[in-house]
Amino acid sequence: MTAPVPAPTPIAPHEDDTMSSSTAITNIAALVTNDPSLGDGSPLGLIQDAAVVIEGDRVTWTGESSKAPATDNRVDAGGRAVLPGFVDSHSHLVFAGDRTQEFNARMSGRAYSAGGIRTTVAATRAASDAELAANLTHYLAEALRQGTTTFETKSGYGLTVEDEARALRIAAEHTDEVTYLGAHIVSPDYADDPAAYVALVTGEMLDACAPHARWIDVFCEKGAFDGDQARAILTAGKAKGLHPRIHANQLSYGPGVQLAVELDAASADHCTHLTDADVDALASGDTVATLLPGAEFSTRAEWPDARRLLDAGVTVALSTDCNPGSSFTSSMPFCIALGVRDMGMTPDEAVWSATAGGAAALRRTDIGRLAPGARADLTLLDAPSHVHLAYRPGVPLVSGVWRSGVQVV
Numbered sequence: 001m002t003a004p005v006p007a008p009t010p011i012a013p014h015e016d017d018t019m020s021s022s023t024a025i026t027n028i029a030a031l032v033t034n035d036p037s038l039g040d041g042s043p044l045g046l047i048q049d050a051a052v053v054i055e056g057d058r059v060t061w062t063g064e065s066s067k068a069p070a071t072d073n074r075v076d077a078g079g080r081a082v083l084p085g086f087v088d089s090h091s092h093l094v095f096a097g098d099r100t101q102e103f104n105a106r107m108s109g110r111a112y113s114a115g116g117i118r119t120t121v122a123a124t125r126a127a128s129d130a131e132l133a134a135n136l137t138h139y140l141a142e143a144l145r146q147g148t149t150t151f152e153t154k155s156g157y158g159l160t161v162e163d164e165a166r167a168l169r170i171a172a173e174h175t176d177e178v179t180y181l182g183a184h185i186v187s188p189d190y191a192d193d194p195a196a197y198v199a200l201v202t203g204e205m206l207d208a209c210a211p212h213a214r215w216i217d218v219f220c221e222k223g224a225f226d227g228d229q230a231r232a233i234l235t236a237g238k239a240k241g242l243h244p245r246i247h248a249n250q251l252s253y254g255p256g257v258q259l260a261v262e263l264d265a266a267s268a269d270h271c272t273h274l275t276d277a278d279v280d281a282l283a284s285g286d287t288v289a290t291l292l293p294g295a296e297f298s299t300r301a302e303w304p305d306a307r308r309l310l311d312a313g314v315t316v317a318l319s320t321d322c323n324p325g326s327s328f329t330s331s332m333p334f335c336i337a338l339g340v341r342d343m344g345m346t347p348d349e350a351v352w353s354a355t356a357g358g359a360a361a362l363r364r365t366d367i368g369r370l371a372p373g374a375r376a377d378l379t380l381l382d383a384p385s386h387v388h389l390a391y392r393p394g395v396p397l398v399s400g401v402w403r404s405g406v407q408v409v
C-alpha cells in the first residue's frame with residue numbers, strides 16, 4: 001500500500017520578476033524528467049527524492065533534493081510527484097455550440113460519422129469572434145487546471161475563407177501550435193462539387209490561413225477526403241510553408257497513415273485501424289502516432305492498439321482531441337488512464353506519451369521534459385508517484401502547475 005501523501009505545504013505566490021529570481025522545488029518523491037541520462041536511466045529519467053530548480057522560464061538544475069543548490073525561493077513539494085506539463089498535441093477548440101443530443105443518441109446505439117461536424121460548423125459560423133474566443137479560453141483554463149501547459153488547436157469548423165482565417169487568428173492569440181484544417185469535411189456549400197472545395201482549400205483559403213498557422217491537417221476518411229485529395233491538400237500547404245499532420249485511419253482502414261509517413265508529417269493522428277504495412281511505415285519514419293482515446297471512449301469505438309505500435313518501435317503520443325463531437329474531454333490524465341487500462345500501455349509509457357510524446361508530435365525539444373535548458377513547465381500531483389495518474393482514474397490529482405517558470409495553478 002502506498003503511504004498517504006502529506007498535506008501540501010502552502011506555496012508562496014510567484015514572484016513578478018521571475019526572470020531574475022531562482023526557485024527550487026524540493027522534497028519531490030518522484031520527478032519525471034523524460035531525460036534517460038538522468039535518475040534511473042529509464043525513458044522517464046525518474047529521480048527519487050528530487051529537486052528541480054527554475055530560473056526565469058527555464059529549468060536550470062535537476063537532481064537529488066539534498067544536493068539542490070541555493071536559490072532565492074524554495075517550495076516544499078511535501079513528498080509529492082512532479083512531471084513535465086502535459087503536451088496536448090491535438091485539439092479542436094475554436095468552435096461554438098454543443099452536441100449533447102448527438103452524444104446521447106450515440107450512447108443509445110447510433111453510430112458516429114464525420115457528418116456531425118456540420119452541426120458545429122453551423123454554430124461556429126453564427127458565433128461572434130468574442131464568443132469563439134471566450135469558449136476557447138474557457139476550455140484552455142480547464143485544461144491548464146488539469147496540467148496541460150502546451151496545446152495545439154485547429155480550425156475546421158468554419159469552412160469558408162473568412163471563417164477559417166478568423167478561427168486561426170483567434171487560436172494564434174493563445175498558442176504557437178496552430179493548425180489549418182480547412183479540409184475537415186467538404187463544406188456543405190460545396191456538397192455537389194468536392195473538387196471545387198479542394199481547389200478553395202488549396203487556393204484562396206490557404207493563402208488567407210497560412211500566415212496564421214504552423215501546421216496543415218486533413219481528415220483523410222470515408223465521408224471526408226480520400227488519399228489523393230489529402231495528398232494534394234498537404235502538398236499545397238507544404239509549398240506555403242505549413243508542415244503536415246493528418247487525421248488518419250480513425251473510422252476505417254485507409255491511406256492516411258502511409259501518406260503521413262510519405263510526406264514526413266509530424267504526426268498521424270487516431271491510428272485506430274492499422275494494417276501491418278501501416279505499422280511498418282510508422283516504424284520506418286519520423287511520424288509520431290498520436291492516439292486519441294477520448295474519441296474511442298466517446299464514440300464507443302474499438303481502442304487503438306498502443307502496445308502493437310510501441311512493440312514495433314513507433315513513437316506514440318497521447319492527446320485529447322478535445323472537440324464537441326467525438327471527444328469532449330480536455331483531460332490528459334483521463335487519456336493516460338484509458339491508455340493504460342484499454343490500450344496496453346504501462347503507466348510509464350502513457351505518461352511519457354502525454355508529455356515527451358506530445359512534444360515529439362509537435363517537433364519540439366524545449367517542452368515535454370524537465371532537464372537543464374527545458375522550458376519550466378511542471379505539473380505537481382497530489383500523489384507520491386506519476387503512476388497514480390492511471391491508478392487513481394478520475395481523481396483530480398493535479399495540485400500545482402508552472403508554465404514558463406510562473407506558477408499558474
Ligand code: NIG
Nearest residue numbers: 117219247295321323325326
Ligand atoms: O478528430 N475526425 C475528425 N475530427 C474530429 C471530430 C470532429 C467532430 O466530430 O466534430 C476528431 O475526432
Ligand code: FE
Nearest residue numbers: 090092247321
Ligand atoms: Fe481531431
